[in-house]
Amino acid sequence: MAALPPLRNIEAVQAEHDGQPVIVLHDSEGYAEDQIVLSGPAFFVAAHLDGRNNIVDIQERFARQFRGGIITEDQVMEVVSFLDSQGFLLSDSFEKRRLQMDRAFSASPTRHAALAGRSYPDDPDELKAFLDAFLDTPEAPLVFGEPDAPVLPGLIVPHIDFHRGGLCYGAGYRALAAQGIPSTVIVLGVAHNAVPAPFVLCAKTIETPLGDLPCDTDMVERLATACQGNPFAFEAVHRTEHSVEFQAVMIARLYGERVRVVPILCSQIAGEGGCDAAPENMPATRAFLDVLRREMENPGARVTVIAGADLAHVGKRFGDPYDIDDTVIASVRARDEADLAFVTAPDGNAFYQSVMADKNARRVCGLGSIYTTLQALRGKIVRGDVLGYEYAHDEAGGIVSFTACALS
Numbered sequence: 001m002a003a004l005p006p007l008r009n010i011e012a013v014q015a016e017h018d019g020q021p022v023i024v025l026h027d028s029e030g031y032a033e034d035q036i037v038l039s040g041p042a043f044f045v046a047a048h049l050d051g052r053n054n055i056v057d058i059q060e061r062f063a064r065q066f067r068g069g070i071i072t073e074d075q076v077m078e079v080v081s082f083l084d085s086q087g088f089l090l091s092d093s094f095e096k097r098r099l100q101m102d103r104a105f106s107a108s109p110t111r112h113a114a115l116a117g118r119s120y121p122d123d124p125d126e127l128k129a130f131l132d133a134f135l136d137t138p139e140a141p142l143v144f145g146e147p148d149a150p151v152l153p154g155l156i157v158p159h160i161d162f163h164r165g166g167l168c169y170g171a172g173y174r175a176l177a178a179q180g181i182p183s184t185v186i187v188l189g190v191a192h193n194a195v196p197a198p199f200v201l202c203a204k205t206i207e208t209p210l211g212d213l214p215c216d217t218d219m220v221e222r223l224a225t226a227c228q229g230n231p232f233a234f235e236a237v238h239r240t241e242h243s244v245e246f247q248a249v250m251i252a253r254l255y256g257e258r259v260r261v262v263p264i265l266c267s268q269i270a271g272e273g274g275c276d277a278a279p280e281n282m283p284a285t286r287a288f289l290d291v292l293r294r295e296m297e298n299p300g301a302r303v304t305v306i307a308g309a310d311l312a313h314v315g316k317r318f319g320d321p322y323d324i325d326d327t328v329i330a331s332v333r334a335r336d337e338a339d340l341a342f343v344t345a346p347d348g349n350a351f352y353q354s355v356m357a358d359k360n361a362r363r364v365c366g367l368g369s370i371y372t373t374l375q376a377l378r379g380k381i382v383r384g385d386v387l388g389y390e391y392a393h394d395e396a397g398g399i400v401s402f403t404a405c406a407l408s
Contacts, residue, residue: 005091006051030240032087134166149180154407159243159308164392171387172404182304188369189243191265195234200265210252216260226291243308266368309366315398344384348374
């Protein structure tokens, strides 16, 4: 009997529906736009779709798990067909879906606002009021500097959703606004769906409800020359990645369409050496950083680098065996502060080694984007100022920490 198609690499979160425990599946790559809800038995079938098991294998495992419980062939195939119809299996129909969506994104001159109306309002007036609730308040007003004043060289802000990260977003972007207006903002996000390339470029206009940000295509072309292989081979990961999108929304709130952007996602910037080898020792990373640094050293450049970067991800939601308590929170904060001491120094290699001292046990997803920002600005900045530090609970059991730091 032929093996059934495997489940894709998707997120599964426990929840409750009509008083019953269920599993919610979500596709972070965005090929399946809607979440789906599975009962416990249906999720059991889904979890055993590994590309090796066939119907009989699943029936046998089901009987062992549920002490003689029976699941029929039709019931197994009902789950399989439903998952396939929704785009959650690595099947021929999914490959057609993926190819069609990737081609459409590649052909479009615009990276559309994937999360407008979902993670933040899509109405411009509503969005401005939503952002100003943490960006421009009586206690912390938004004040703009002289347009021609020197620009802030670098900024580290969260990429967690605005609802949880608003205070740090506000602190960071007020610091940016207080300086001159940059002509180009390089946004270094995180490729949460990791790809086998250190940096992923995008040369598209970034759409936001507050105005579309044109891409600095000349800079993108210069950066592309430093990339090994095709720098746009994995451009499709930009389609639904939020770490750049949220920064674009904030930039548009400050400057409308007056600022160009260079969207970059950081993925596998380091080799196999772990904490003993700085990412800059990896030829592909070093070559890219050399060109990026030259862009920052250009005497006439009015360029700001923004790292959209969260810090620790710990707890059961992220694979740890423990619950979150005050001891865990204090431990995470202490390690985060130890890392951030090298951001304020600033010392990119020391920051990297600090995070990797325990093999990145806290899952600092912004490691690559923060490291790249510090290395790009090496010699151009003399200090980093921590403007805010927070953590937020994940409803599935865990915490995510994040910060706002101005680099000047």
